[in-house]
Amino acid sequence: MCSSLMLSQSKNRGEIHTRQPLTTQPKPDSTFAIQGKPRRDRRGHEEQIVLGDFNLHHELWGGISVRETDQEADDLIEIMEDYSLTNTLSPGTVTYEEAGARTTIDLCLATMGLVDRVIRSEVDRGLDHDSDHLPIVTILDLRVTQLIKEPTRKWKELNREKFQTALTQKLPELCKPRTPTALEEYVRKVTTAIWEAADMAVPKRHFCNKSKEGWNEDCKRVLMEAKRLRRAHALYNTEETWEAYRAARNLKTKTIRKALQQIHRDKVGKAAESPESLWQIAKWARNRGNQAPNITPELRHPTTGQKAIKAEEKAQLLRETFFPLPPDAVLEDINTATYTDQIPMPPITTNEVEHAVQATLPLKAPGPDGIPNLILKRALPHIKFHLTRIFNCSLTLGHCPEHFRRSTTVVLRKPGKDNYTVPKAYRPIALLNTIGKVMDAIIAKRISYMAETYQLLPDTHIGGRRLRSTEQALHIIIEKIYKAWNTGKGKVASLLLLDVSGAFDNVSHQRLLHNLRKRRLDEKVVRWIESFLKERKTNMLLDGYKSTQYEISTGIPQGSPLSPILYLFYNADLIDKHNEDTSATGYIDDAAILAVGDTTEETCNKLERALESAGQWATTHASIFAPEKFQLTHFTRARKRINTEQVLQTPWGAGLDGMRKIYRGVAMPQMLYACSVWSNADIRGKGYTKKTLETLQTMQARAARTITGAFKATSRPALNIESYLLPVQQQIWKHNAETIGRTLSSQDVPELEKHKFETEDKLKYTSPLKRIYQEVQDRREPTGLDQEIVPPYVTPPWWEGPTTRIGGDAEQAESEHQRELESGRNSILIYTDGSGIDGHIGAAAVCLMTKQTKRAYMGRDTVSTVYAGELQGSYQIVGQTAGKIRSIPPEGNRTTGPGPPEEWPTRGNPVDPSP
Numbered sequence: 031m032c033s034s035l036m037l038s039q040s041k042n043r044g045e046i047h048t049r050q051p052l053t054t055q056p057k058p059d060s061t062f063a064i065q066g067k068p069r070r071d072r073r074g075h076e077e078q079i080v081l082g083d084f085n086l087h088h089e090l091w092g093g094i095s096v097r098e099t100d101q102e103a104d105d106l107i108e109i110m111e112d113y114s115l116t117n118t119l120s121p122g123t124v125t126y127e128e129a130g131a132r133t134t135i136d137l138c139l140a141t142m143g144l145v146d147r148v149i150r151s152e153v154d155r156g157l158d159h160d161s162d163h164l165p166i167v168t169i170l171d172l173r174v175t176q177l178i179k180e181p182t183r184k185w186k187e188l189n190r191e192k193f194q195t196a197l198t199q200k201l202p203e204l205c206k207p208r209t210p211t212a213l214e215e216y217v218r219k220v221t222t223a224i225w226e227a228a229d230m231a232v233p234k235r236h237f238c239n240k241s242k243e244g245w246n247e248d249c250k251r252v253l254m255e256a257k258r259l260r261r262a263h264a265l266y267n268t269e270e271t272w273e274a275y276r277a278a279r280n281l282k283t284k285t286i287r288k289a290l291q292q293i294h295r296d297k298v299g300k301a302a303e304s305p306e307s308l309w310q311i312a313k314w315a316r317n318r319g320n321q322a323p324n325i326t327p328e329l330r331h332p333t334t335g336q337k338a339i340k341a342e343e344k345a346q347l348l349r350e351t352f353f354p355l356p357p358d359a360v361l362e363d364i365n366t367a368t369y370t371d372q373i374p375m376p377p378i379t380t381n382e383v384e385h386a387v388q389a390t391l392p393l394k395a396p397g398p399d400g401i402p403n404l405i406l407k408r409a410l411p412h413i414k415f416h417l418t419r420i421f422n423c424s425l426t427l428g429h430c431p432e433h434f435r436r437s438t439t440v441v442l443r444k445p446g447k448d449n450y451t452v453p454k455a456y457r458p459i460a461l462l463n464t465i466g467k468v469m470d471a472i473i474a475k476r477i478s479y480m481a482e483t484y485q486l487l488p489d490t491h492i493g494g495r496r497l498r499s500t501e502q503a504l505h506i507i508i509e510k511i512y513k514a515w516n517t518g519k520g521k522v523a524s525l526l527l528l529d530v531s532g533a534f535d536n537v538s539h540q541r542l543l544h545n546l547r548k549r550r551l552d553e554k555v556v557r558w559i560e561s562f563l564k565e566r567k568t569n570m571l572l573d574g575y576k577s578t579q580y581e582i583s584t585g586i587p588q589g590s591p592l593s594p595i596l597y598l599f600y601n602a603d604l605i606d607k608h609n610e611d612t613s614a615t616g617y618i619d620d621a622a623i624l625a626v627g628d629t630t631e632e633t634c635n636k637l638e639r640a641l642e643s644a645g646q647w648a649t650t651h652a653s654i655f656a657p658e659k660f661q662l663t664h665f666t667r668a669r670k671r672i673n674t675e676q677v678l679q680t681p682w683g684a685g686l687d688g689m690r691k692i693y694r695g696v697a698m699p700q701m702l703y704a705c706s707v708w709s710n711a712d713i714r715g716k717g718y719t720k721k722t723l724e725t726l727q728t729m730q731a732r733a734a735r736t737i738t739g740a741f742k743a744t745s746r747p748a749l750n751i752e753s754y755l756l757p758v759q760q761q762i763w764k765h766n767a768e769t770i771g772r773t774l775s776s777q778d779v780p781e782l783e784k785h786k787f788e789t790e791d792k793l794k795y796t797s798p799l800k801r802i803y804q805e806v807q808d809r810r811e812p813t814g815l816d817q818e819i820v821p822p823y824v825t826p827p828w829w830e831g832p833t834t835r836i837g838g839d840a841e842q843a844e845s846e847h848q849r850e851l852e853s854g855r856n857s858i859l860i861y862t863d864g865s866g867i868d869g870h871i872g873a874a875a876v877c878l879m880t881k882q883t884k885r886a887y888m889g890r891d892t893v894s895t896v897y898a899g900e901l902q903g904s905y906q907i908v909g910q911t912a913g914k915i916r917s918i919p920p921e922g923n924r925t926t927g928p929g930p931p932e933e934w935p936t937r938g939n940p941v942d943p944s945p
Contacts, residue, residue, distance in 0.1 A: 087135065345570040372547070386471045390407070462587065490615045505782060537585050604644060773799065
């Protein structure tokens with residue numbers, strides 16, 4: 031039996047219709063017994079809940095413990111996809127217990143419009159009445175809160191000319207503040223000028239409760255007619271008036287539904303035409319139907335049990351949860367600490383400011399000042415010198431402007447929680463003012479450069495660093511495990527995963543500053559970070575309610591580009607705390623400790639000692655471990671089975687090429703995540719099991735049918751060909767080959783160095799990474815070329831390269847050239863060009879100062895182009911002047927650089943040789 035509850039959202043009244051279709055047929059027919067009812071009910075777009083004993087097993091709701099999947103479960107999954115039904119219970123929730131059997135066969139499925147209104151869905155043993163089916167409690171918050179939306183801006187309709195003119199008039203003169211007060215005033219003037227100019231050039235968007243996107247004259251006409259006939263029926267109450275009114279009502283429903291469908295299809299079709307908008311379709315497909323986060327239910331205080339009903343009460347309770355007073359850190363060692371060999375940083379350059387602004391997302395949510403990144407991008411030519419002055423003065427004074435320290439804290443649900451009446455089921459996101467985030471990004475990039483260049487962080491601290499990933503972290507641990515196994519002494523490896531409760535929120539500022547100084551960061555930057563962390567202020571935004579301003583005296587703001595790199599320095603000592611018996615690997619705020627021994631008892635003893643050492647770190651860093659979230663895994667040489675979880679979601683409305691891109695860019699990375707680990711983890715034969723491969727092939731086949739519109743009976747090879755998809759086995763091989771290339775290109779981690787994979791020692795156990803390396807070498811033809819080593823940073827963030835200028839026409843190019851000659855700068859001018867004459871293509875580069883010319887013949891125009899000639903010039907610059915230049919200039923008409931070199935390269939295109 032299963033129950034279906036239909037929640038009808040009527041304008042005049044609310045109705046709940048309960049239906050309980052009973053089925054006595056065998057299992058193959060029972061799933062189809064529920065299919066007809068949802069299809070009929072969904073015609074009016076009503077939201078539904080389908081619940082009951084489905085008696086079907088599948089990993090989608092049963093979790094990784096499911097070993098055998100019922101064939102009929104695939105039919106249920108298709109029904110769930112057709113009607114946008116989602117299981118409200120967490121995967122793996124046990125709903126049936128009998129003797130030794132514990133399975134998940136009772137489900138609670140809800141349509142997308144109700145999923146975000148679920149505040150609790152879990153097994154409640156307090157209601158148990160000695161049945162083998164456990165009671166499931168599902169609570170929904172169906173209250174509708176009418177929010178007053180403030181007018182917003184139509185940023186995409188910015189009048190650029192009007193904005194540029196107004197900004198030029200309102201910006202203050204360039205100045206160099208010498209006191210914090212003067213700096214605050216300078217920041218205020220610049221931000222005010224930007225906002226006032228935007229206010230004049232960007233129209234407002236006003237919200238109306240009756241406005242509906244897609245509403246047109248046809249909708250208005252049929253609505254008016256339906257209202258007229260309804261009044262007529264109320265007046266005369268005859269069979270004829272009733273039939274006329276009913277026909278008009280049905281026509282109104284059909285017309286409005288068609289209009290809404292058309293506007294939706296138009297939006298999706300327009301988005302599918304743009305590569306940038308294509309990924310918005312994928313995001314919509316994953317999140318469609320979700321309610322806005324303005325339906326926060328009543329919250330309960332975790333200790334007193336007191337209810338928080340009003341918005342201000344909820345905000346206060348969440349504030350206490352998000353920003354608790356951390357335990358006092360033991361700081362005795364700081365008082366006597368001395369710091370030496372600090373690494374200085376040069377002033378911030380205008381080039382850094384430009385790159386930081388251009389790297390931002392244009393329409394990302396702004397902070398309290400309401401200035402989005404799009405406005406900063408448009409204003410950049412006028413404000414870049416102001417921002418450079420502000421940032422450098424801020425660093426020199428060691429003062430972070432108050433404007434940069436204000437934020438709006440948005441409350442978001444943590445997905446997949448069983449109970450949303452608990453404050454810990456939510457997380458805060460700080461929306462910072464965009465100008466402040468630009469400076470944060472510049473400082474974060476500089477600190478990251480220093481950390482990589484001067485090796486300021488542990489090698490095995492992986493997260494938040496360039497050219498490192500979670501896959502590398504997994505391989506580091508696995509390499510250590512295989513190394514222990516290959517000692518030939520029957521060693522056992524045990525891994526303990528640690529979890530820090532409220533990691534970013536409990537950061538001790540004094541300890542963080544000490545760690546930064548201890549690891550040799552510039553004192554000027556440390557003093558600025560101290561000001562950045564102090565006296566931060568925020569407003570809580572919840573259910574449309576904006577709280578009063580709070581002051582935050584602890585933690586690191588989540589949402590700042592600085593947060594990840596600062597926490598790496600904060601817990602670096604935890605990763606360093608190991609000895610010959612244990613080793614640690616970190617990923618931002620997560621840590622894993624590996625112990626090797628002869629028995630699991632020995633490894634557990636070593637882990638206990640390591641945990642005591644970690645406890646000492648927690649005492650000095652005001653951190654609290656969450657033992658209930660610790661995970662302990664013993665690694666033996668036994669074979670492990672691997673199960674995959676279905677993650678495929680595809681959007682509607684895009685063309686074949688667009689949907690294929692979305693599948694490869696969204697679903698495929700999730701399906702093959704870290705497959706270089708699990709696809710080669712088996713000691714004997716293939717790493718992935720037949721079941722795993724079959725699951726992945728089934729998922730790809732379903733995706734290919736959606737992409738191509740093929741029939742269900744179409745074979746998998748044909749689907750792969752028609753949708754231009756590699757078979758799953760080749761996808762796995764391609765991913766693994768790319769992984770070994772990325773891994774060997776970075777030699778900063780000892781466990782992943784190339785020479786360790788090239789050993790010819792006959793090892794009993796081959797690690798996944800070494801197995802991949804051997805397979806790649808077997809397939810690759812000898813080339814004599816070494817693997818390129820890619821450093822995290824080629825140049826410092828403050829480095830400025832040569833200037834490239836390409837004239838729009840000959841007259842403009844000559845004018846710019848003359849201005850450059852008259853400027854008096856000691857620059858080298860290099861001229862490059864590609865041309866086609868009489869069917870032949872050539873390239874040339876000339877430097878008059880050094881009297882050098884470089885020519886290249888590219889062949890006839892049937893095999894080459896003028897553009898290829900331009901690229902050939904750049905290629906020759908790279909090949910002939912390697913080691914004598916700072917960067918590779920793009921192809922163009924002229925490159926300028928300050929100062930002639932002592933020795934100009936004798937071959938190749940001239941380039942800027944300045945150091």
